[in-house]
Amino acid sequence: MLEGLIPNPRFALACVAAHPEGGRTGRDAARALVALDAPDADPTVRNALADRVPVIEETLAALGWRWVAFTDPDFPVRLSAVSDPPLGLFVRGTLPTDHAVALVGARRATSYGREVAEYLGRELALAGVAVVSGMARGVDGSAHRGALAAGGRTVAVWGAGPDRVYPPEHADLAEEIARQGCLVTEYPPGSPPLAHHFPERNRLIAGLVEAVVVVEADERSGALITARLALDEGRDVLAVPGSVFSRLSAGPNGLLRAGAAPALSADDVLAALGLPPRTPTPGGEEPEIIALIPSGEGVTVDRLAAASGKPVAEVLEALLLLELAGRVAREADGRFRRCHVHP
Numbered sequence: 083m084l085e086g087l088i089p090n091p092r093f094a095l096a097c098v099a100a101h102p103e104g105g106r107t108g109r110d111a112a113r114a115l116v117a118l119d120a121p122d123a124d125p126t127v128r129n130a131l132a133d134r135v136p137v138i139e140e141t142l143a144a145l146g147w148r149w150v151a152f153t154d155p156d157f158p159v160r161l162s163a164v165s166d167p168p169l170g171l172f173v174r175g176t177l178p179t180d181h182a183v184a185l186v187g188a189r190r191a192t193s194y195g196r197e198v199a200e201y202l203g204r205e206l207a208l209a210g211v212a213v214v215s216g217m218a219r220g221v222d223g224s225a226h227r228g229a230l231a232a233g234g235r236t237v238a239v240w241g242a243g244p245d246r247v248y249p250p251e252h253a254d255l256a257e258e259i260a261r262q263g264c265l266v267t268e269y270p271p272g273s274p275p276l277a278h279h280f281p282e283r284n285r286l287i288a289g290l291v292e293a294v295v296v297v298e299a300d301e302r303s304g305a306l307i308t309a310r311l312a313l314d315e316g317r318d319v320l321a322v323p324g325s326v327f328s329r330l331s332a333g334p335n336g337l338l339r340a341g342a343a344p345a346l347s348a349d350d351v352l353a354a355l356g357l358p359p360r361t362p363t364p365g366g367e368e369p370e371i372i373a374l375i376p377s378g379e380g381v382t383v384d385r386l387a388a389a390s391g392k393p394v395a396e397v398l399e400a401l402l403l404l405e406l407a408g409r410v411a412r413e414a415d416g417r418f419r420r421c422h423v424h425p
Contacts, residue, residue, distance in 0.1 A: 090116065091151035094169040096131035097315065099138060102270050104282050110342030112169055119257055138139060141271040146260070147174040164289040166314050167267040171286075172244045175264025178212035178237060181355050184264050184287045184312070186305040187221030187297035187329050193413065195221055195298035197421065198322055202230035202295065203347030214291050215237065216283060217252055221297045221305070222244065225350040232256050239286050240267035241279035246264040266290075275401050284308040293318035293354045295345050299333030306333050309342075318354045320345040369396020372409060372420060 088370045097115050101108030115124055142148055150156050151170040156177055161167055171177075183206055185199055199221040203213045207229035213402060215222040217238035229236035238259045240248065244267060247253045268277060268286065284304055288294060288311040296319070299305040309319045324331025338344055345351055349359040374389045375381050383401065387394045401418050404410040410418045 091149065091153060091170070092135055093127075093131060094151045094153075095138065096127050096135050098169055098268070099130040099134040099270050100126045102273050103238055104269060104273075104277070105158060106166060109166065109168070116169060135178075138270055139261075142172065142244065145174070145244050146173050147265075148175070149173075149277025149381060155234065155372050158290055160291070161286065161289040161321060164285065166285055168286065170268075172267050174244065175260045175262075176235075177264055177266070178214070178235060178290070179210070179378050181210065181357065182212040182214050182237070182291040183219065183351055183355070184291040184294040184308065185215050185225035185297060186284075186287065186294060186308050187299050188303055188333075189218050189220040189222075190330075191220035191224070191298045192328070192332065193325075193411070193419070195322075196224040198230075199297045199404045202297070202322075202345070202348055202351065203230040203236070204234075205360055206237065206351060207232040209348065209352055210234070210359060211352070211355065211357070212237055214287055216241070216280070216287060217248075217256065217259070217265075218397055219249055219252075223252060223255060225297075226255060226259055230262055234262070236263040237290065239283050239290070240265060240275075241269070241283045242275035243269045243271045243273035245265065245271045246273065246275060247402035280304055281307050285311045288312040288315055288317060291317060293320060294322045295322065295351055296337055296342075297322045298324060298330040300330075301332045301336065302330050304382065306337075314358070318343065320351060320354060322346075369404065369409070371397065372404065373422050375410070375418065377420060379414070380413045380419045382417055385386050386418070 094116050097112035101112050115127055131237055149170055150173050183257050185202055203225040206213055212235040213225055213229040214237040215225045226236045236259055242248045247256050284307050288308050294309050294312040296309050312319050319342045321337040322345050324334055365372035383394055383398050387397045409421055410420055411421050
């Protein structure tokens with residue numbers, strides 16, 4: 083908790099700069115020093131206030147980031163009340179102030195997991211809910227992209243400093259997120275993406291939201307750490323059911339067995355927030371070929387030709403046009419599946 087600490091943003095930044103490696107011990111020490119409001123109590127913090135803080139402030143200004151201390155009016159209210167809050171956040175963009183949901187899951191997600199994450203991200207964003215995730219490969223990136231495609235707000239919580247995009251291939255995605263939502267980290271500039279930073283940043287993800295949805299995760303996934311932290315803070319946890327034969331469904335299926343609510347659609351997530359279901363947008367009749375593809379399955383061209391009674395060449399031509407339109411996707415084995423997220 084942060085109640086009762088002395089409001090001194092630059093001193094708080096100095097305490098963070100003095101403990102850039104993170105860790106609960108470092109955060110506890112920093113909070114104790116802030117409570118004392120005594121820069122001379124720790125020479126490391128005194129030196130950081132004199133030397134390191136001005137450099138950090140210059141770096142943040144050059145990068146388009148800012149320091150939001152726990153005393154700042156923009157500091158997220160939900161995050162300030164968690165058991166292990168940060169003294170502040172490094173932020174680029176606009177922090178969410180209303181409804182927010184975390185979509186988390188495996189980095190090596192299946193095509194099903196990525197599609198579900200993108201679908202949920204899009205539908206929640208269209209309902210006015212901010213989508214929070216960690217900008218990792220797999221589920222995280224898909225969730226962000228779904229929200230961005232809908233023109234909604236999304237928040238990426240990093241495990242490195244503001245000057246270190248991780249993973250590097252998500253540099254363009256980070257720029258889009260900053261324009262349409264915000265980038266967040268508790269680590270000062272120069273901090274590398276250390277292994278222990280990612281479980282730590284998961285507590286920020288859980289603290290920023292009202293509910294966490296686990297899409298795909300194995301039994302040791304960091305997404306389950308986020309779910310546990312969310313439960314500890316009194317947040318709702320939902321899980322997307324998956325195949326009993328898939329290792330990446332072990333996490334969400336285990337959560338369901340333990341009593342988590344199933345997330346079978348975006349409406350399930352909205353209901354957990356006390357929000358009304360999404361009103362379906364009217365659309366034209368579904369193409370016949372798509373209607374023959376069961377949801378969640380890949381189908382061969384030969385099977386579709388047999389089911390439709392049309393020549394293989396004609397079916398393949400129709401599928402290629404639908405693929406270009408983003409309505410179907412071709413799997414690595416040549417099968418086609420529906421795309422529930424499309425232009």
